[in-house]
Amino acid sequence: MNILDAAYHTVHDFLGGASALASRLGIKSPAVLNSKVNPNTHTHHITLLEAVKLMEITGDYRILQEMCARLGKVAIDLPDIPESQRDTSLMDTFLCIGIKKGDISALFKEMMADGRITQGEALDMARVIHEMHKALSELNQQVQSCVHP
Structure with missing residues (x-):
């Protein structure tokens, strides 16, 4: 299949x-x-x-x-641990950062392939770095909102 x-x-x-x-x-x-x-x-x-x-x-x-x-991966069911009360939005934001890091790494590899950086490549890199900054800021806000007094 x-x-x-x-x-x-x-x-x-x-x-x-x-x-x-x-x-x-x-x-x-x-x-x-x-x-x-x-x-x-x-x-x-x-x-x-x-x-x-x-x-x-x-x-x-x-x-x-x-x-x-x-x-070449596997998917497994996560254990249902009621006391953990996983915050999926926080986890999604955290995982998004990993994806954005991958975007930056892939773009960097592509950008460096010919040994020179064009203005367009620099703009593309600035764009993905900006997206990473936004994701990190969102993660920071979500973590701060989860702090128990």
């Missing part, structure tokens, strides 16, 4: 199929959802947010599992 097949089967194996899922996903009609998950259709595509919502609604994680398989 591949990612596109996983999306198709997630929709079609769900009780009621696209008819039961389309409106819950905020998609106009079952026909549009069918097109979005049809591996042979090149005009409609399921978005990442729709894929996540689809997995949340159906409890079917084949899309995630196929993504992991393709990338």
